[in-house]
Amino acid sequence: MALFLSEKDVEELLTMPLVIEAVEAAHRELSSGQACDIPRQRTRLPQTTLHVLQGALPGLDAIGYKAYTSNRSGVRFLVYLYSASTGRLRAVVEADRLGMMRTGAASAVATRWLARPDAQVAGVFGAGWQAEGHIEAIAAVCPLRRVKVYARRSERLLAFCARLSERLGIEVAAAASPEDAVRGSDIVSTVTTSATPLFDADWLSPGTHINAAGSNSLIRRELGEDVLKRCSPIVVDSIETALREAGDLLPWLEKGRLQARQLLELGDVICGRQTGRSASAEITLFESQGMAIQDLAVAVRLEALARERGVGSELPFGG
Incomplete structure (x- = not known):
């Protein structure tokens, strides 16, 4: 079944060295033609904007997107990770901390x-x-x-x-x-x-x-x-x-x-x-503008750690 990882789960599992390694690997994959990334798209309303970044890392059997909304009340982030080979949902990750760490990691790699x-x-x-x-x-x-x-x-x-x-x-x-x-x-x-x-x-x-x-x-x-x-x-x-x-x-x-x-x-x-x-x-x-493949590369590693350590909760769909 697909996993759901909360912000608390992400905080427990994620380390900066892991994120830096993931982000650098994603850029290597993009340069070698083994990844694809779709620039951010936005749907705007007067009160709320929806932002979506899409991409794929076939070498990690990963395809998916990050979606977040920005509103005066705050910004809310989710990463949706799917299997590139089967199309099945692998994980949904709350991604405020994930995004913060991968943004820093991109500058660290640079x-x-x-x-x-x-x-x-x-x-x-x-x-x-x-x-x-x-x-x-x-x-x-x-x-x-x-x-x-x-x-x-x-x-x-x-x-x-x-x-x-x-x-x-x-x-x-x-x-x-x-x-x-x-x-x-x-x-x-x-x-x-x-x-x-x-x-x-x-x-x-x-x-x-x-x-x-x-x-x-x-x-x-x-x-x-x-x-x-x-x-x-x-x-x-x-x-x-x-x-x-x-x-x-x-x-x-x-x-x-x-x-x-x-x-x-x-x-x-x-x-x-x-x-x-x-x-x-x-x-x-x-x-640095941010890329979906950076988020997906981190999410893949998070999913593996979560399954290994028994962290997160199973979703009743996506399996």
Whole structure:
């Protein structure tokens, strides 16, 4: 029978190293032509929007989708995992934590392949749920000694830094300003819902790697054109998805200052089809929009762990 895994079940089973491995493997499969991914589609009403991401990983006997609704009352996530060979439902997973961890993991994978090997200081914009997973993921692939976090709500920021410092065993401190977060950072990550650029290009040091994880629609923009002009290469999780919803890139593409052929896919960098960082002074950029195959790769591993450990509950349908 198909399994149902609650947020509590996901929290019990999921670890960041497992998610990072799953996400990197999914990008390898996409680059090698062994996976397919359909960009996010949205059905909008004045009060609620339904978002659906679809994909398949035949090598894992997996096909499915993530569906979530956004409303003033909150956002609700579910992943539906099916057998690619039989079409039968394998699992339904509550996916708030899953999505948070795989978003962070995608930036961690990009950081592993694009940041300088000696990167030790990170500057992060955002102190919410997604930023928490983001910092944990980067710390799992880099020998971070310090993280500077900037957010508008100082009381929330201080509590956030204290909690992450204790949990990760590294210095996580509040940045005094956006400039303070960027200057001297080897890695700069943006995990916000900002509609306007967060920092100036002049604050970036040569050799910085940037993860932009919040701009997944036209109304969101975390990086300005001054920053984009300094970035090479510009890497995306999926070119097709980026051309639809990368709010940071679309204005530049529309003006003809960036061409789609200049974008590299993360999976191609991982597989060696494209060159990522080629010089220590390059400022590299990863634009993350999110992909169904990332969620499905994690869900497959979750299902296997759940069945092995007797976690979750059987659904009365889908078998």
